[in-house]
Amino acid sequence: MSDSFPLQKLQNITTPFYYYDMELLERTLKTVSEEAQKHGFVVHYAIKSNANPRVLEMIRSFGLGVDCVSGFEVQRALDAGFKASGIVFAGVGKADWEIELGLDNDIACFNVESVPELEIINDLAAQRGKTANVAIRINPNVNAKTHHYITTGLKENKFGINQWDLEKVTDALNKMKNIKLEGIHFHIGSQITDLSSFQDLCVRVNEIHEWFVSQHLAPRVINVGGGLGIDYEDPDQNPIPDFEGYFKVFKEGLNLRGDQEVHFELGRSITGQAGSLITKVLYIKEGVKTKFAIVDGGMTELIRPALYQAYHKIENLSSAAPEEKYDVVGPICESSDSFGKAVSLPRTSRGDLVAVRSAGAYGEVMASQYNLRNIPASAYSDQL
Numbered sequence: 001m002s003d004s005f006p007l008q009k010l011q012n013i014t015t016p017f018y019y020y021d022m023e024l025l026e027r028t029l030k031t032v033s034e035e036a037q038k039h040g041f042v043v044h045y046a047i048k049s050n051a052n053p054r055v056l057e058m059i060r061s062f063g064l065g066v067d068c069v070s071g072f073e074v075q076r077a078l079d080a081g082f083k084a085s086g087i088v089f090a091g092v093g094k095a096d097w098e099i100e101l102g103l104d105n106d107i108a109c110f111n112v113e114s115v116p117e118l119e120i121i122n123d124l125a126a127q128r129g130k131t132a133n134v135a136i137r138i139n140p141n142v143n144a145k146t147h148h149y150i151t152t153g154l155k156e157n158k159f160g161i162n163q164w165d166l167e168k169v170t171d172a173l174n175k176m177k178n179i180k181l182e183g184i185h186f187h188i189g190s191q192i193t194d195l196s197s198f199q200d201l202c203v204r205v206n207e208i209h210e211w212f213v214s215q216h217l218a219p220r221v222i223n224v225g226g227g228l229g230i231d232y233e234d235p236d237q238n239p240i241p242d243f244e245g246y247f248k249v250f251k252e253g254l255n256l257r258g259d260q261e262v263h264f265e266l267g268r269s270i271t272g273q274a275g276s277l278i279t280k281v282l283y284i285k286e287g288v289k290t291k292f293a294i295v296d297g298g299m300t301e302l303i304r305p306a307l308y309q310a311y312h313k314i315e316n317l318s319s320a321a322p323e324e325k326y327d328v329v330g331p332i333c334e335s336s337d338s339f340g341k342a343v344s345l346p347r348t349s350r351g352d353l354v355a356v357r358s359a360g361a362y363g364e365v366m367a368s369q370y371n372l373r374n375i376p377a378s379a380y381s382d383q384l
């Protein structure tokens with residue numbers, strides 16, 4: 001039985017729902033802010049990982065900027081009170097209305113992923129008599145050593161502009177009157193736990209940076225994206241990622257010139273450990289190999305196990321009986337609707353509350369209404 005959850009209070013809430021440990025979120029934000037400040041680094045929060053209004057409110061209170069990947073995210077960030085001057089906007093397929101929204105609100109920077117996109121931003125900025133700040137997203141062809149669905153910096157991935165196309169970018173930039181080159185941008189993938197991938201990234205960034213300088217273009221901002229992973233196996237042992245070690249890699253690895261700024265776009269490492277999906281056991285059913293614990297939350301609330309075969313620690317909050325093995329499955333009409341196979345849990349019964357841990361990032365925000373289910377509600381440790 002876990003003592004890190006207020007079981008009595010959680011029992012009164014209709015399941016399934018997301019539970020946010022706001023004290024942990026606060027400690028994580030304090031750590032990331034302090035560690036970044038030591039080096040003068042600027043952190044943008046990747047809102048795609050979690051756009052819950054209460055979560056955003058706390059993140060905003062720490063003065064982080066926001067990294068967005070759609071016009072809807074830009075709008076959510078503005079609605080949550082983030083300043084436009086702290087908003088950066090990436091994405092391979094920005095529609096005209098999304099670019100217009102960014103321009104009309106004077107966001108800080110567009111992270112541009114192709115030459116045709118650059119042309120459209122230039123045209124739309126010209127129509128408004130404005131100059132758009134852009135960072136060129138470059139695909140550094142670095143192996144992030146993570147799940148292939150969430151690696152983004154290999155040459156075959158759709159993201160960014162390949163190095164051999166950079167001359168086309170500089171040619172285009174020289175012709176465009178309504179674009180200002182603000183920086184260069186990279187992002188190699190997500191859930192990266194081997195820091196050597198970030199060392200490899202630094203080597204590529206330095207090469208590419210040198211090339212820009214040789215073209216008499218001096219990017220003011222070096223944006224190295226996000227991707228720092230979390231400990232899904234042991235969230236209690238490692239609730240806060242090693243931000244110190246992570247930033248140190250960039251401090252030591254990047255060759256900076258003058259007053260350049262280094263920007264980061266961190267999502268999972270900020271929100272991941274602060275959220276759990278709380279679900280209730282509906283039925284215990286005998287299976288062929290193990291018993292099924294059928295819970296009332298499923299892939300519609302948390303799709304990561306079904307989509308990436310991702311591991312999430314599962315805990316029975318209600319029982320302290322001897323352990324047995326269960327396949328913990330949801331009610332959705334898909335065989336992949338499983339949170340874990342042969343999971344050791346204290347003997348589990350109908351009505352027990354189960355926590356699926358480390359679900360604060362890419363959890364609530366990826367919920368769907370498949371099977372016409374409701375989008376899950378949330379509860380917060382500081383409001384119970």
Ligand SMILES: Cc1ncc(COP(=O)(O)O)c(C=O)c1O
Nearest residue numbers: 046187190226227265266267268
């Ligand atoms: C461009 C960009 N920046 C930042 C992030 C945030 O990544 P993470 O949540 O792994 O820190 C992502 C997602 O992978 C991304 O695509």
Ligand SMILES: N[C@@H](CCCC[NH3+])C(=O)O
Nearest residue numbers: 150152190191304361362
């Ligand atoms: N949704 C992914 C991460 C994608 C990151 C965005 N590029 C996950 O749950 O791990």
